[in-house]
Amino acid sequence: MSQIAADYRLDGALLGPVLALLDAHIDPYLGRGLVSAGCVTSLAMQGDRLQLxxxxPYPCRGVQAETAGQLATALTRLPSIKSVDCEFSFVVPKTSADRQGTLAKVAHIIAVASGKGGVGKSTTAVNLALALAAEGARVGILDADIYGPSIPLMLGIADFKPQSDDGVHMNPARAHGICAQSIGFIINEEQAAVWRGPMAAGALAQLINETAWPELDYLVVDMPPGTGDIQLTLSQKVAVSGAVVVTTPQDIALLDAKKGVNLFQKVNIPVLGIVENMSYHLCPACGHKEHPFGAHGGDKIAQRYGVPMLGALPLNISIREGMDVGQPSVVAEPSGELAAIYREIARKVGAQLALSHSQSGVSISLSDDE
Known part of the structure; x- marks a missing residue:
């Protein structure tokens, strides 16, 4: 999987046992041993210290210390190794996706979608983008919800107005370590976009093509709810790497989520997994867990379509409060339980992209009659 040449500087008697122990360590996100996954790039000894x-191929800053400790415990069982120094790096696997213009510097594009509104899709998109950045990636977010842009408010940058350095391309906003673009930066927040489908699709194309995106590992696209013009426009115009489908446990939300999965499967965009919001409620007084909207709905969809269940978020008022004041959970409480869930989702999304696109990207082209 790795596209980096390995540099092993160990004698033959030690190299075999070291590689065997490293490959016995199964990465929980890639599902492979570190050697088989191509993650081991260098090995060298300095006295009795192993330099590893x-x-x-995915951002994983949050679990590096734990991984280093596990590897050190295993490797120091070998008589000649007394300690281990681990050096981690993150390199996005190259794909064959042919992106032109302002998207040429974007490695992966992730669509975050839902079959219906009100399931926390935008909240998920924002926190996913911030979690990917917290894990070590360069990240941008595009608000593709032309009729109901919410990213400016959720990131706390509702007053931002795009500027241009070259008179052609708009510079994206920057907040909490990521860059962002939204129609909400251009039109008044109280102004309704009373546009027919083709006009909305044209506005999305303009946002995509006229934004001066910097070098990015991931561009997260917050899709509007449903399976209409905007979704098809994105599929036709952009080489989307994969999609995350957001739902809640209610039967009606699950029904619409299935439609979202079917849409991406129809246009050959890999579904990276399911995120279930409002999955459960923990009583703050006694800790009792209850499922006011039903249980295991996201799991059932994931099993039916053979896609990963990425994570389940609780019904928690702090999520809503943070988004209302431009302080999403990942940045409001970076060491909190909610941030930990989002960062786990981010690692899973990154790993799924690495597994799906280690050999080739996905380029979508639909005929006019589809």
Missing amino acids: GLSY
């Missing part, structure tokens, strides 16, 4: 270089 690891390069991951």
Whole structure:
């Protein structure tokens, strides 16, 4: 999987046992041993200290310390190794996706979608983008919900107005370590976009093509709810790497989520997994867990379509409060339980992209009659 040449500087008697122990360590996100996954890039000894270089195809800053500790415990069982120094790096696997213009610097594009509104799709998109950045990636977010842009408010940058350095391309906003673009930066927040489908699709194309995106590992696209013009426009115009489908446990939300999965499967965009919001409620007084909207709905969809269940978020008022004041959970409480869930989702999304696109990207082309 790795596209980096390995540099092993160990004698033959030690190299075999070291590689065997490293490959016995199964990465929980890639589902492979570190050697088989191509993550081991360098090995060298300095006295009785092993210098170990690891390069991951997905951002994983949050679990590096734990991984280093596990590897050190295993490797120091060998008589000649007394300690281990681990050096981690993150390199996005190259794809064959042919992106032109302002998207040429974007490695992966992730669509975050839902079959219906009100399931926390935008909240998920924002926190996913911030979690990917917290894990070590360069990230941008595009608000593709032309009729109901919410990213400016959720990131706390509702007053931002795009500027241009070259008179052609708009510079994206920057907040909390990521860059962002939204129709909400251009039109008044109280102004309704009373546009027919083709006009909305044209506005999305303009946002995509006229934004001066910097070098990005991931561009997260917050899709509007449903399966209409905007979704088809994105599929036709952009090489989307994969999609995350957001739902809640209610039967009606699950029904619409299935339609979202079917849409992406029809246009050959890999579904990276399911995120279930409002999955459960923990009583703050006694800790009792209850499922006011039903249980295991996201799991059932994931099993039916053979896609991963990425994570389940609780019904928690702090999620809503943070988004209302431009302080999403990942940045409001970076060491909190909610941030940990989002960062786990981010690692899973990154790993799924690495597994799906290690050999080739996905380029979508639909005929006019589809």
